[in-house]
Amino acid sequence: MNEILSLNKVTKSFQYKTAVNDVSFSIGKGEVVAILGPNGAGKTTTISMILGLLQPSSGEVKLFNRQPNEKQVREKIGTMLQEVSVIPGLKVSEILELIRSYYQQPLAMKDLIDLTGLTEQDLKTRAEKLSGGQKRRLSFALALAGDPEFIIFDEPTVGMDITSRNRFWQTVHYLAEQGKTIIFSTHYLQEADDAADRILLFKDGAIVADGTPAQIKARISKQSVSFIVDPERPLEKLYQHEEIDDIYRKNNRVYVQATNTDRVLELIFQEKIGARDIQIERGKLEEAFEQLTSGTKEAI
Amino acid sequence: MKTFQMQCKVEIIRILRNRYFVFWSLVMPIIFYYIFTNLVNSDVPNKAEWQAHYLMSMTVFSVMGSSMMTLGIRMVQERSQGWSTFIRITPLSDSVYFAAQMIGQSVIHALSITIIFIAGAFINSVSLTPIEWVMSGLWILLGSLPFLAIGTLIGLMKKVETAAGISNVIYMVLAVSGGLWMPLEVMPKMMQTIGKWLPSYNFGNGAWEIVRGELPNWKNILILVAYLAVFMLLSKYIRRKQEVA
Ligand SMILES: Nc1ncnc2c1ncn2[C@@H]1O[C@H](COP(=O)(O)OP(=O)(O)OP(=O)(O)O)[C@@H](O)[C@H]1O
Ligand SMILES: [Mg+2]
Numbered sequence: 001m002n003e004i005l006s007l008n009k010v011t012k013s014f015q016y017k018t019a020v021n022d023v024s025f026s027i028g029k030g031e032v033v034a035i036l037g038p039n040g041a042g043k044t045t046t047i048s049m050i051l052g053l054l055q056p057s058s059g060e061v062k063l064f065n066r067q068p069n070e071k072q073v074r075e076k077i078g079t080m081l082q083e084v085s086v087i088p089g090l091k092v093s094e095i096l097e098l099i100r101s102y103y104q105q106p107l108a109m110k111d112l113i114d115l116t117g118l119t120e121q122d123l124k125t126r127a128e129k130l131s132g133g134q135k136r137r138l139s140f141a142l143a144l145a146g147d148p149e150f151i152i153f154d155e156p157t158v159g160m161d162i163t164s165r166n167r168f169w170q171t172v173h174y175l176a177e178q179g180k181t182i183i184f185s186t187h188y189l190q191e192a193d194d195a196a197d198r199i200l201l202f203k204d205g206a207i208v209a210d211g212t213p214a215q216i217k218a219r220i221s222k223q224s225v226s227f228i229v230d231p232e233r234p235l236e237k238l239y240q241h242e243e244i245d246d247i248y249r250k251n252n253r254v255y256v257q258a259t260n261t262d263r264v265l266e267l268i269f270q271e272k273i274g275a276r277d278i279q280i281e282r283g284k285l286e287e288a289f290e291q292l293t294s295g296t297k298e299a300i
Numbered sequence: 301m302k303t304f305q306m307q308c309k310v311e312i313i314r315i316l317r318n319r320y321f322v323f324w325s326l327v328m329p330i331i332f333y334y335i336f337t338n339l340v341n342s343d344v345p346n347k348a349e350w351q352a353h354y355l356m357s358m359t360v361f362s363v364m365g366s367s368m369m370t371l372g373i374r375m376v377q378e379r380s381q382g383w384s385t386f387i388r389i390t391p392l393s394d395s396v397y398f399a400a401q402m403i404g405q406s407v408i409h410a411l412s413i414t415i416i417f418i419a420g421a422f423i424n425s426v427s428l429t430p431i432e433w434v435m436s437g438l439w440i441l442l443g444s445l446p447f448l449a450i451g452t453l454i455g456l457m458k459k460v461e462t463a464a465g466i467s468n469v470i471y472m473v474l475a476v477s478g479g480l481w482m483p484l485e486v487m488p489k490m491m492q493t494i495g496k497w498l499p500s501y502n503f504g505n506g507a508w509e510i511v512r513g514e515l516p517n518w519k520n521i522l523i524l525v526a527y528l529a530v531f532m533l534l535s536k537y538i539r540r541k542q543e544v545a
Contacts, residue, residue, distance in 0.1 A: 081382065085381060085386040087356070087378065088314075094310065098307070103391060
């Protein structure tokens with residue numbers, strides 16, 4: 001069985017707040033999983049428990065079938081925490097050498113630099129003098145220093161410019177191709193849609209959706225077919241069909257909303273309304289996200 | 301082993317790059333030494349003995365300061381900047397980390413001792429026997445242990461500013477009332493009685509005895525060991541309480 005991570009009925013309660021409530025899931029080797037959820041949904045708390053930085057109040061977290069804080073596990077994991085961490089007084093190259101020395105089989109320095117896009121200039125700079133984005137790049141390099149099998153990033157691209165961000169996702173794709181298991185949390189839905197093959201959607205400390213981006217988008221009931229049509233053309237005929245929920249015009253296009261979009265296409269041709277440039281609007285991850293996380297029920 | 305060496309090396313580099321360390325632990329003690337042995341108190345009865353005595357005072361002052369402040373503040377910095385958290389998910393073990401900090405700190409102390417001793421030899425041509433140089437140096441190196449333990453206590457504080465402020469006050473109070481700036485004998489009787497029980501006085505006195513050709517008092521050693529034990533236990537206790545919270 002190539003299960004890398006498993007959470008079994010994990011709950012974490014702080015003094016006045018249950019941040020994570022009875023969460024169970026498991027992740028297999030080579031999966032790239034995005035953790036989505038509004039602020040305070042429990043993403044960082046879950047990640048901290050996976051890393052062994054926090055102990056669950058109840059339930060069990062297993063990484064490589066061991067306790068997360070065992071030394072053998074630490075050899076195989078890498079991370080970028082939400083709060084960037086730096087060590088003052090050292091140059092970037094010195095920090096990388098230091099962290100590499102902690103691992104039995106570290107990634108070669110050259111690979112590390114190539115993968116993360118650290119520049120010659122960055123390497124010579126002291127950590128405390130780096131800009132926010134450069135610090136992120138450093139912590140990305142630190143995450144990869146031990147050539148980990150399992151990598152977990154908490155909001156990795158916050159504060160990165162477009163170039164660094166593209167570079168980051170390129171590297172993530174490359175790592176995924178190498179068979180690494182990757183978890184990342186993000187507020188950019190596009191990133192989750194592009195990079196992940198599975199999304200865990202958190203809300204109020206619980207998982208409200210778990211599936212591929214396509215599956216999650218499909219959970220929004222509202223799908224539609226849009227097309228261009230001669231404005232003079234009456235659309236009454238379409239209204240007569242019960243399968244159609246709503247029809248409206250927006251930006252010169254007509255949108256026909258229905259649960260079954262195949263049936264709408266059939267009707268369009270059947271009624272010969274002369275539609276051009278027909279498109280099926282699949283629904284965006286944003287919409288799914290909003291629908292699934294709306295209603296601000298506080299976790300108890 | 302590679303990890304350990306690397307960690308020690310890095311700790312040493314970091315201390316040497318710290319401007320406060322260089323100023324407070326090297327520049328200040330040497331300037332004080334020059335001032336107090338040449339510009340004031342120049343009419344003491346036994347000049348050579350006073351110059352050797354005060355060289356020990358300033359070296360003790362330097363090492364005591366870097367034990368408490370450099371170590372303590374660095375620990376707070378690492379925690380408040382999230383570095384300690386990051387380290388916890390790497391395979392580095394706590395004991396290697398702690399040992400490297402202590403070794404790194406001791407190497408730095410050996411360096412400070414050497415530099416200040418050489419400065420003393422130049423400024424006032426202090427001349428001790430080789431045994432006395434080595435013995436007093438070793439005493440200062442080992443005697444710093446209780447102060448390193450105070451450093452780990454200061455390292456448990458939450459904010460760098462508080463840690464720096466509090467350690468500075470403790471540092472100055474210990475230095476003055478332990479007779480490192482002026483000999484205890486010139487102070488009021490009350491201060492003398494209290495001073496003799498302070499770790500700083502006992503730290504200094506061992507070195508003063510050595511340069512007078514004697515051996516450190518048993519009492520000095522016992523008091524320092526007792527302080528070491530108390531501070532270590534306290535540090536352990538507070539750490540445990542913090543972990544529970
Ligand atoms: N140490 C703590 N003590 C008390 N409450 C906490 C603690 N850490 C987190 N919480 C609470 O737990 C909840 C979940 O926090 P968490 O940091 O996991 O959210 P998140 O999903 O990572 O949010 P964000 O997107 O803002 O990073 C929040 O309501 C937070 O206030
Ligand atoms: Mg978070």
